[in-house]
Amino acid sequence: AAPATSTTSVQPPGMRSSKELFTRQRRPLPSVQSPLAAHPPSLGKPDECQGFDVKPSEGASKGQLRNKNALVGEARIMTQQFKRVLVTGGAGYVGSALVPHLLSLGYQVTNLDLYLYGEDLFQELRGPALREVKGDLRDAEAVAGAMQDVDAVIHLACISNDPSYDLDPALGRSINYDAFRPLVRAAKSAGVKRFIYASSSSVYGIKQEPTVTEDLPLEPLTDYSKFKAMCEDVLEEERETGFTTVIVRPST
Numbered sequence: 575a576a577p578a579t580s581t582t583s584v585q586p587p588g589m590r591s592s593k594e595l596f597t598r599q600r601r602p603l604p605s606v607q608s609p610l611a612a613h614p615p616s617l618g619k620p621d622e623c624q625g626f627d628v629k630p631s632e633g634a635s636k637g638q639l640r641n642k643n644a645l646v647g648e649a650r651i652m653t654q655q656f657k658r659v660l661v662t663g664g665a666g667y668v669g670s671a672l673v674p675h676l677l678s679l680g681y682q683v684t685n686l687d688l689y690l691y692g693e694d695l696f697q698e699l700r701g702p703a704l705r706e707v708k709g710d711l712r713d714a715e716a717v718a719g720a721m722q723d724v725d726a727v728i729h730l731a732c733i734s735n736d737p738s739y740d741l742d743p744a745l746g747r748s749i750n751y752d753a754f755r756p757l758v759r760a761a762k763s764a765g766v767k768r769f770i771y772a773s774s775s776s777v778y779g780i781k782q783e784p785t786v787t788e789d790l791p792l793e794p795l796t797d798y799s800k801f802k803a804m805c806e807d808v809l810e811e812e813r814e815t816g817f818t819t820v821i822v823r824p825s826t
Contacts, residue, residue: 656725660684663731686720712753721764728770739798751801768818775825777803
């Protein structure tokens with residue numbers, strides 16, 4: 575039997591839980607045959623550089639497009655320095671594939687999540703390399719606890735997509751935007767060296783151009799995409815020497 579992993583459960587007094595918004599059946603997790611499971615975004619192995627398409631916020635002008643080859647050197651530096659990674663929302667759709675992948679590459683992973691769909695997702699992976707913190711992203715105590723001994727953060731947690739967000743816009747804002755700067759500052763206070771933010775390609779809005787690149791202006795059309803873009807601005811503002819920020823805009 576897999577060794578038990580201690581979890582910390584924190585629900586701030588008077589704070590409304592988002593669990594009631596997600597009573598419908600959960601989407602199936604990606605199978606091992608899916609593109610996400612086969613090629614999830616990664617930080618690379620310690621002995622192997624695996625770049626991925628991102629918008630770097632340090633060492634490149636805003637809007638500069640960087641491909642995988644251009645990121646090889648940057649990825650090598652990161653994988654040599656960072657071994658302990660915090661994933662927020664690691665029990666969600668993307669995180670449920672990313673966390674096992676990071677563990678397989680030899681990273682020590684902390685997952686901060688509400689575990690709305692049950693706490694047995696990573697039962698077979700539990701061990702010294704995986705630390706699970708059950709808590710709310712909006713709770714400073716839970717965030718501070720999750721940040722302990724972390725080198726890098728991959729921030730996935732949010733109310734995802736427009737339909738889910740529209741169920742309760744106030745709740746969506748509190749998680750997707752209001753909690754963002756405190757999270758970034760908590761990372762800086764904890765000595766985190768790199769913060770990777772999962773934004774969204776929806777920040778571009780609807781374009782007439784046949785090819786959408788990072789040189790095009792952001793024209794978010796919904797509150798969900800608007801707050802994604804605003805969080806990008808926050809991350810740019812919080813960037814400083816010793817605290818590298820990276821923004822990823824996945825397509826949906």
